Amino acid sequence: MRIAEALSTARKKLSSVDSPTLSAEILLSYVLSCPRHRLITERDKELSPGDREKFFQLVEKRVTHFPLQYITGKTEFYGTELRVQEGVFIPRPETELLVEELIKMLNKEDTFLDIGTGTGCIPVAVLMNKSAAFCFATDINSTALQVARENIRMHRLEERCQLFEADIFPPVDERFDIIVSNPPYIKTSSIASLQEEVKYEPVLSLDGGETGLDAYRRILSGAPMYLRERGYLLLETDPSVLTGLLELARNSFKILDIKRDIQGLERLVLLERKGSSD
Ligand SMILES: C[S@@+](CC[C@H](N)C(=O)[O-])C[C@H]1O[C@@H](n2cnc3c(N)ncnc32)[C@H](O)[C@@H]1O
CATH class of the missing domain: 1.10.8 (Helicase, Ruva Protein; domain 3)
Incomplete structure (x- = not known):
């Protein structure tokens, strides 16, 4: 043939x-x-x-409908090739908006924390564009951590990125300039109606609990302890959970901006940790 x-x-x-x-x-x-x-x-x-x-x-x-990226073992994100495998969330183009914002926001030697790093796509894309920045990244999924480690090594970023298998926050005594996350935010009841391809991805990377807000709630309640005063929190989101997310954020954060993606959907929320005088 x-x-x-x-x-x-x-x-x-x-x-x-x-x-x-x-x-x-x-x-x-x-x-x-x-x-x-x-x-x-x-x-x-x-x-x-x-x-x-x-x-x-x-x-x-x-x-x-088994995803192509799992077959070939690779994907492209922010112009860079990354390794990916079954058991690890496949980076989406929407998350490039978060990367773009983070690159604009980071000062020269800032340190940021990426919660739920998956393939490590956010640290790789950002650190390749900010040559003096430093990143801590966590994931609770050991397969994701293994793939993230390979991607960080493949792009020679080991000196500037520390990975932790941890539940939301890393076990470090550190204050970050910026915390970012693209956490699981799909409502449990919506998982069954997702596109067929998505059902091959680990449910842990998708399922945000009954309201979709479980991970946000934990990130928002812990973040003030890990952010320097007036530090920023940059969260990827979706219109279906935005109102609930903003409600949770109001206590400890000022809502600075909500950015839309190329489809016009609210995709990114920028928050600032309130200072002691606020
Ligand atoms: C939507 S995926 C995002 C992955 C990657 N940041 C990206 O944008 O492609 C969410 C990630 O959060 C991780 N995760 C879920 N629950 C977590 C927890 N309690 N602590 C740390 N990571 C968690 C999942 O394993 C998954 O890798």
């Missing part, structure tokens, strides 16, 4: 998933370990029986 035929057959099989053509090309370039454009220039080349078998096995896996 030639490359062109294999792609055409795969496209038909993949008609029930998003972007069947792109999915087929990504899977075949993964199997052949070649860049995607080579599939076009070598479209008449015969596939070996082994490659053909492997390719169609992966196509069948993708037909079940």
Whole structure:
């Protein structure tokens, strides 16, 4: 079977998933370990029986909506390649908004804390753009921590990022300039209606409890102890939990800004820890 035929057959099989053509090309370039454009220039080349078998096995896996990123073991975030694997949340483009804001806010040698770091996408993207900043990051999921460690090492950032397997806050006596988080914030009752692909991701990274606010509540109640006076808290959110989040924040924080993503949805909340004179 030639490359062109294999792609055409795969496209038909993949008609029930998003972007069947792109999915087929990504899977075949993964199997052949070649860049995607080579599939076009070598479209008449015969596939070996082994490659053909492997390719169609992966196509069948993708037909079940198993995420492409888990098959290829990588994803792109803020222009950088990251490792990812089953058992770890796949970074979303929406989170690039948080990265962009954090890069703007950080002064030269500031230290920030990332709660629920997943693949470590936020520290990697930010530290690559802020060469004197320092980061502490936590996750309760040991598989995520392992992947985050690989990503930090792959981008040579070990000297400026400390990772902790911890429940929300790290076991350190430290005050941070900024705390950021993209915590689990989906209401438990909404998990069953999520896109099929998302159901392959760890529920721990999605489930925010009955109101979606469980993780926010814990972050907001602990953050004043870990933030310097007038330090900032930058939280990714979703319109479905925004009102509840702002309610929880009012006690100890000033609400400085709510930013929308490119789809116009409220996606980011910027809070400032109240000072003793507020
Ligand atoms: C929505 S994912 C975000 C991951 C990553 N920051 C990103 O933006 O792609 C939420 C992350 O929080 C972690 N998490 C959930 N509960 C936690 C807890 N109690 N303490 C620390 N991390 C937690 C999950 O394991 C998951 O990696």
